Amino acid sequence: MTAAVFFGCAFIAFGPAFSLFIFTIAKDPLRVIILIAGAFFWLVSLLLSSLVWFIATKATNAQDLTLQKNLLIFGSIFSVILQEVFRFAYYRLLRKANEGLAAISEEDGPPLSVREMAYVAGLGFGIMSGAFSMINTLSDSLGPGTVGMFGDSQYYFITSALMTLALTMLHTFWGVVFFEGCERKRWWVIAVVLCVHLMVFSLSLLNPFYVASILPVYAIMLLMAVWAFFSSGGSLHNITLLWTCKTRLKPI
Amino acid sequence: MGLESSKWAIIFLVCWLYKNVSCNSVEQKIYVELNNTVPCVRLLNATHQIGCQSSISGDTGVIHVLESEADLEWPLSKGPNPPYMVLLESSLFTRSIMMKMKNESNRVAGVAVVVPNTSPPEFSPHTTCPNENTGVYSDNYGPNLAHCNTTVWNPRGNGLSYEEFDFPVFSLKEDNETEFIKQCYLDHNRAVNGSAPQYPLCAMQLFSHMHAVTNTPTCMRRNDINFSINPEMVCDPLGDYNVWGSIRPYNDTVFGHKENESVVIAAARLDSRAFFWEVSTGAEGSVSGFVTLLAAAQALREVTHAAPPTRNILFAFFQGETFDYIGSSRMVYDMENGKFVIDLDNIHSVLEIGQVAVHSGTNLFLHSDPVSRRNNTVNDENLVNNLQSSTAGLGFLLVEPNVSQPLPPSSLQRFLRAQPIPGIVLADHESAFNNRYYESFYDNAANLNLTYPSDLSPEEQLEFVTDTAKSLTDVATVVARALYKQAGGDESLVNTIKADPKIVTQMLYGFLVSSNNSWFQAVMAPELKNILKPSPPEYYVGVAMSSTPTRLVQYLLANLTGAATNLTQSQCQKPDELPNESRQVGVPLDLSVCRWIDVQRITMLTLGVGVAVLFTSLLVTYFISTKADVLFSSTREPASAAY
Numbered sequence: 001m002t003a004a005v006f007f008g009c010a011f012i013a014f015g016p017a018f019s020l021f022i023f024t025i026a027k028d029p030l031r032v033i034i035l036i037a038g039a040f041f042w043l044v045s046l047l048l049s050s051l052v053w054f055i056a057t058k059a060t061n062a063q064d065l066t067l068q069k070n071l072l073i074f075g076s077i078f079s080v081i082l083q084e085v086f087r088f089a090y091y092r093l094l095r096k097a098n099e100g101l102a103a104i105s106e107e108d109g110p111p112l113s114v115r116e117m118a119y120v121a122g123l124g125f126g127i128m129s130g131a132f133s134m135i136n137t138l139s140d141s142l143g144p145g146t147v148g149m150f151g152d153s154q155y156y157f158i159t160s161a162l163m164t165l166a167l168t169m170l171h172t173f174w175g176v177v178f179f180e181g182c183e184r185k186r187w188w189v190i191a192v193v194l195c196v197h198l199m200v201f202s203l204s205l206l207n208p209f210y211v212a213s214i215l216p217v218y219a220i221m222l223l224m225a226v227w228a229f230f231s232s233g234g235s236l237h238n239i240t241l242l243w244t245c246k247t248r249l250k251p252i
Numbered sequence: 253m254g255l256e257s258s259k260w261a262i263i264f265l266v267c268w269l270y271k272n273v274s275c276n277s278v279e280q281k282i283y284v285e286l287n288n289t290v291p292c293v294r295l296l297n298a299t300h301q302i303g304c305q306s307s308i309s310g311d312t313g314v315i316h317v318l319e320s321e322a323d324l325e326w327p328l329s330k331g332p333n334p335p336y337m338v339l340l341e342s343s344l345f346t347r348s349i350m351m352k353m354k355n356e357s358n359r360v361a362g363v364a365v366v367v368p369n370t371s372p373p374e375f376s377p378h379t380t381c382p383n384e385n386t387g388v389y390s391d392n393y394g395p396n397l398a399h400c401n402t403t404v405w406n407p408r409g410n411g412l413s414y415e416e417f418d419f420p421v422f423s424l425k426e427d428n429e430t431e432f433i434k435q436c437y438l439d440h441n442r443a444v445n446g447s448a449p450q451y452p453l454c455a456m457q458l459f460s461h462m463h464a465v466t467n468t469p470t471c472m473r474r475n476d477i478n479f480s481i482n483p484e485m486v487c488d489p490l491g492d493y494n495v496w497g498s499i500r501p502y503n504d505t506v507f508g509h510k511e512n513e514s515v516v517i518a519a520a521r522l523d524s525r526a527f528f529w530e531v532s533t534g535a536e537g538s539v540s541g542f543v544t545l546l547a548a549a550q551a552l553r554e555v556t557h558a559a560p561p562t563r564n565i566l567f568a569f570f571q572g573e574t575f576d577y578i579g580s581s582r583m584v585y586d587m588e589n590g591k592f593v594i595d596l597d598n599i600h601s602v603l604e605i606g607q608v609a610v611h612s613g614t615n616l617f618l619h620s621d622p623v624s625r626r627n628n629t630v631n632d633e634n635l636v637n638n639l640q641s642s643t644a645g646l647g648f649l650l651v652e653p654n655v656s657q658p659l660p661p662s663s664l665q666r667f668l669r670a671q672p673i674p675g676i677v678l679a680d681h682e683s684a685f686n687n688r689y690y691e692s693f694y695d696n697a698a699n700l701n702l703t704y705p706s707d708l709s710p711e712e713q714l715e716f717v718t719d720t721a722k723s724l725t726d727v728a729t730v731v732a733r734a735l736y737k738q739a740g741g742d743e744s745l746v747n748t749i750k751a752d753p754k755i756v757t758q759m760l761y762g763f764l765v766s767s768n769n770s771w772f773q774a775v776m777a778p779e780l781k782n783i784l785k786p787s788p789p790e791y792y793v794g795v796a797m798s799s800t801p802t803r804l805v806q807y808l809l810a811n812l813t814g815a816a817t818n819l820t821q822s823q824c825q826k827p828d829e830l831p832n833e834s835r836q837v838g839v840p841l842d843l844s845v846c847r848w849i850d851v852q853r854i855t856m857l858t859l860g861v862g863v864a865v866l867f868t869s870l871l872v873t874y875f876i877s878t879k880a881d882v883l884f885s886s887t888r889e890p891a892s893a894a895y
Contacts, residue, residue, distance in 0.1 A: 004859040011862030016869035023870075023877045115884070137278050144312045145282040148452055149436070152281050158858045165865070233884040241882050 005141045005157050012161035013134045017127050017168050024119075030101075030112060031120050038090060038124025038175075045086035046132065049079035073205070080201055083125070084194045087175065090121055091182050114183055115176070115232050122175015126168035134164045153208045163204065166217045170200060173221070173228040180231040196220060286429050289364075290528040292421040294462035296471055296487065297576070301464070302413070306362065306420035310459035313337030313361025317437045318344055328356045332448040335361035337456040339424075339433060342368050342375075347410035354417055362420040362458040366430055371694040377412040377527040378691035380404050386576040387665040389658050394623040397658035403683045405660050406690050413527050413691065420458040423528045423693075463487065488795035492571040494579045495522070495806045497549070497813055499556045499565045499739075508590035514563040515594055516739045518731070519580070519604040519663050520545040521573040522801050524791040526693040533696040534791040535764055536687040540609035540700065540724065542569055542805060543759045547728035550812035551751040552736060557814075562740030563600055567813075569805050570663050572793040574691060580663035584670045596667070601635050601738060602675035604664045608727050609700045609720060610686040614648040616727065617682050621664070622656045624672040632674035635738060639676065642733035642746070646726045653682050660685075678731065696788070697764040714761045714769045721757035728756065755812070762804070764788050772804065775811045 025031045053075030060067060094117050102110040112120075137160045147156040174193050181189025200220060206213040294303035313335040316327045321344065327336035338353065338360060345365045353360045381400035389398035396402065424430045436454040443449050464471045464487035471487040498515070520541040524534025533539075549567050556565070572578025586592040608616060618639060625631040640650050659665055664675040680686055689695040700720045704713045728751035736746060762772045768784040776784065780803055783789075789800035876883065 002855060004855045008855070008858030008860070008862030011866040012858075015862065015866035016873070019866070019870040019873040023873045140278045140282060143282070144455065144457060146452065147278070147281045149284070149454070150281060154452065154854055156278075156281070158854070158861065161858075161862070229883075238883045242879055 002141055002144065002146065005146070006138060009134070009141060009157050009161035010138055012158070013130055013138075013164040013168070014127075016165060017123065017130060020123060020172075021127075025123070031116070034094065034112070034117055034120045035124040035127070038121040039128035040124075041086045041090045042083060042125040042128045042171075045082045046079060049075060049082045052078055076201055077198065080197050081194065084178075084190070084197065087121070087125065087178055088182070088190065091179050094121065094179075114179055118176045118179030119172065119232070120175075121179065122172040123168075125175060126171030129171055130164045130168040133167065134160065153210070155210060156208075159207070159210045159214060162214055163207075163217065166214075166221050167200070170197075170217075170221050170224055173224040176228040176232050177224070196224065284429075284432065286424065286433075288425045288427060288429065290423045290531050291458075291460040292417070292423075292527055293460070293529045294464050295490075295575075296464055296466070296468045298468050300416070300467060302416050303462070304417040304419065304421045304460065305462045306458055306460045308461045310457045310461075311335075311337075311361040311420055312455055312457040315339060315433060315437045315441055315454045315456050317434055318349075320344070321346075321349055324349060324352055326443070328352065328359055331359075331443075333453060334359040337362050337364065337458070339364045339366065339437070341366050342372055345375075347412055350412055350415070350417075353419075354415065357418045360419055362422070362456070363417075364433075364456065364458070365421065365423050366426055367423045367693065368426050371689065371696075371698060374408045374688035375692050375694055376406055376409045376688070376690040378406055378409045378525075379411045379414055380406050380409040382406060382409075382574075382661040382691075383576055383665075386581070387659070387661060388621065388668040389623075389665075394621075394658060397623070402655070403657045405683075405685055407684050408688060409690065413525070420460040421528075422458055422460070423531070490572060490575055490578060490793050490795060491797070492523075492579075492793050492802050493798050493806075494571055494583060495569040495802060495809060496583075497567050497809045499552065499813075500560065502593040504593060507592060509595045510593070510598055513594060513598045514600040515598050516563055516565050516600050516735060517568055517602045517667075518545055518548065518565060518735055519568045519570060519602060521579075521663060522569050522571045522791065522805060523574055523579075523793045524695065525574045525691050526695075526792070528693060530790045530792045530794070531693045532691070532791045533693070533764065533788055534691075535695050535697055535700050535702075536607050536610050537690055537695050538573075538791055539760070539763045540607055541605040543756060543763060544608055544724050544728045544731060545569070545605050546759060546805065546808055546812060547725060547751040547756045548732040548735065549809060550755055551728060551732035551749050553812065553814050555736060555741065555745050555749055559742045559745055561736060561742075563738075565735050565739050566594070567809065568663075569809070571799075571802055573663060575793065577663060577666045578793065580666040584666050588670055596671045596673070599667070599673050601632060602664050602667055602673055603635070603639075603731065603735060603738070604662050604675065604677045605727075605731060606660060606662055606677050606679035607685065607687055608678060608680050609724060611680050611723070612686050615651045616648060617679050618650050618652050619657075619659050619662075619677040619679055620652070620675065621659045621668055624668055624674075627672055630672045630674050635674055635676055635734075638737040639678070639730065639734040642730045642737065644747075646730065648726065650678070650730065651682075655683075657683065678727075697760075700760075700764070702760060702764055710766060711770060713765070714758055714771060715754070717753050717757045718760065721753055721760050724760070725751045725753040725756045759808070763801070767800065767804065775807050776803070777807065780807075 021035075025035055053071065056071050056075065057068060060071065062068065095114075098110050098112070098114070098117070101112070105111045137157060141157050146154065148154045153159075174197065177189060178193050181187070181193075200217055203213045203216050203220075292304040294301055294305050296302075314331075314333045314337065316331065316336045317339045318324065318327075318341075327334070327338055336359060340349070340363060342365060350363070353363065382405060384399050388394075391398065424433075433454075433456070440452065440454045441449050463484075468487075474486050521538050522542055524532040524537045526532040545567060552565065568580075568583065570577075570579030570583070573580060583592065584596070587595045606619070618636060620636075636652065643650055659668075659677055660679060660681075662677045664673075664677055667673050667675065687695065687699070689699055702718055702720050704716055704718065708716060729749065732749045732751060733746050736749060737743070758769075758771050762769055765788060766786050767789050768786045772784055773781055783800045783803060789804065791801050793799065
């Protein structure tokens with residue numbers, strides 16, 4: 001019976017990431033490599049920050065619940081900061097790698113533009129973050145039971161999946177915006193991305209008041225989507241071009 | 253709730269890896285694990301299977317707490333959310349309710365029985381005529397006595413232990429977890445005014461999958477199929493060791509008939525069973541008998557050293573008697589085939605101690621086999637006289653039943669199957685058992701009225717001589733005197749034989765209250781001390797090669813009868829290839845309570861949203877990726893530049 005919940009949640013959480021992967025990443029091996037490396041960078045950041053949290057919890061009284069909750073919040077904030085640090089580190093790595101790749105490539109010029117790398121790196125972060133958020137919950141949705149015996153909301157699974165979806169897309173957009181900001185030396189972008197990430201995290205603390213947490217997160221996601229679209233070279237003019245189906249005039 | 257698809261298995265494997273890394277709090281929101289549970293397992297014999305079985309991934313059902321027998325209508329026909337998991341109080345755990353559920357087993361996912369701390373007035377899941385097909389009485393031997401035609405030994409028996417159930421049956425203790433289940437039922441599952449309860453509902457999942465099926469020959473044949481490097485055994489034979497010892501030692505390498513050797517066998521049984529796996533305490537059913545015999549053996553120690561009797565006395569404790577006489581039939585088989593230190597012709601007579609602790613009056617009874625007594629050589633009045641005269645000065649009498657009735661279920665019947673031998677079974681019941689809880693989990697210390705004053709520490713309780721111990725001591729004294737006389741000992745020394753009440757009470761404490769006491773620890777071998785626990789040992793014969801009671805009796809027999817007896821370590825018997833042997837399978841057990849939700853609502857919503865999100869994202873991504881040049885034009889030269 002709850003195979004339906006399992007598949008539903010899996011599709012919600014990973015559907016867009018999966019389709020992005022299929023259509024934009026899978027064909028180009030270089031993009032796949034950058035995706036995986038991005039996922040790995042996110043994983044390392046999570047490992048380091050969870051180490052800090054783990055040490056903090058083991059060193060303190062496990063029975064004191066408010067202290068543990070506060071430690072969790074502190075650990076998560078530290079994790080957010082560390083994730084952005086690692087995103088920056090990945091940016092530097094990719095810039096260096098890009099020069100090397102340009103040297104050995106057959107085309108003249110780098111095989112991947114920074115924008116493409118930004119998008120792929122962001123998606124890598126997003127996929128890994130989504131996996132870590134959701135796999136645990138998905139595996140529990142397979143059994144015959146569901147959440148609610150102790151008063152939790154029945155919508156636990158579907159809201160977890162929606163949150164994961166939002167977070168995946170947000171990471172992608174943050175990647176685009178972040179790398180663009182670093183390219184143009186606009187350092188305030190980094191600060192804004194960090195603040196938005198922290199804001200999303202604090203909204204998630206409002207669960208299980210799902211109306212108060214999910215709707216604002218999706219609003220932020222839409223705003224970030226618009227920002228990412230514009231910073232990656234899109235414009236309203238291009239959208240109107242799309243609708244009027246004007247053909248491109250190639251330079252002769 | 254199938255996990256059949258291999259795709260799920262792969263995903264689940266991945267999830268399993270993640271799940272096992274950390275303490276899983278989502279699981280704690282969904283499931284509550286129940287800990288103090290005991291399943292009913294499947295047993296096989298040559299022709300049938302009995303017991304309970306769940307499906308391989310467990311059985312799940314909506315919890316229903318049964319209020320009365322009429323309330324069975326709800327899970328069996330009226331309830332709208334089958335299958336149901338029925339929770340029974342012990343007063344409702346009756347044959348009629350269980351058989352009704354067995355007949356509608358497609359609506360019943362399983363049964364959980366709450367076992368209370370105080371026993372009901374009577375309860376016996378065994379059959380009314382125990383071991384009726386494997387005793388001595390048959391159509392050829394005393395046909396009017398066979399199949400309990402004259403005396404029904406266990407009239408309270410409801411035969412539930414010998415029924416086959418297709419759903420799992422578990423027992424729960426009366427504790428917080430059970431209260432939680434009942435509260436969950438009252439909060440969510442109760443039908444208000446006859447209307448159906450709304451989802452989500454409280455449910456329970458029981459795992460007790462048994463690999464053994466059909467009957468013993470089939471199962472043993474399946475055991476022999478070895479496909480892989482680690483062959484999986486689907487069932488194990490029930491078995492253990494018998495314990496025996498004699499006054500004069502025998503050389504354990506010399507088997508077969510011994511010339512001019514005449515032996516009096518004193519026998520008792522060691523094992524017992526219950527409906528649920530292993531929770532058998534067998535206080536009246538077996539402990540009373542073998543404790544009395546051990547005390548008699550100890551009482552005989554000095555006098556047999558000082559003035560050895562003419563005949564040897566062999567003390568035999570048989571395991572597995574509940575399941576068609578596994579132990580005694582093995583000893584008879586070995587005697588017939590010259591694999592034991594004596595053979596059937598060496599046996600002078602047999603005295604067996606049956607159930608002797610629950611008196612219904614002051615007298616005890618001497619049961620014998622009327623068919624073999626028609627033969628004058630077997631009708632040995634001496635044995636009866638020796639027994640009856642041994643009660644002098646002890647305050648009770650030994651009486652023969654005044655109707656001609658068969659032997660009660662006893663190991664002596666297996667000896668008689670092979671050869672007519674004079675024998676007596678000593679019991680506290682004249683006809684039907686006095687034991688109201690024969691072969692059930694209520695046959696415990698309370699059944700023997702074994703009570704200790706409340707202010708004693710465990711060590712003080714060990715030493716305290718209870719009334720039960722005093723009465724069993726008297727029985728042991730009688731048995732010891734009778735055995736000495738029967739073995740041709742010196743008549744003048746008979747009255748010096750007295751059993752020690754202190755030893756009897758220590759044994760009763762160790763076997764019925766706590767086996768981890770200072771006396772048992774002193775008697776047991778150091779490497780075996782870890783089998784001693786603060787609870788009484790389980791008397792189920794089991795599939796391990798030697799269970800706790802066997803070991804304890806072995807070491808106690810050696811300790812109480814001194815160096816003059818043969819120690820039993822390497823010679824003990826293994827019931828291996830025997831007809832009518834029962835089989836049993838080791839059991840994985842797991843039980844959890846969970847809750848689920850209506851398929852129509854949130855589940856379908858989730859699935860629908862998921863599929864919609866997936867397809868939408870596929871379409872949108874495809875669209876954007878094909879129009880990427882147009883949308884993200886700054887990556888290339890402006891498209892509309894015309895040269």
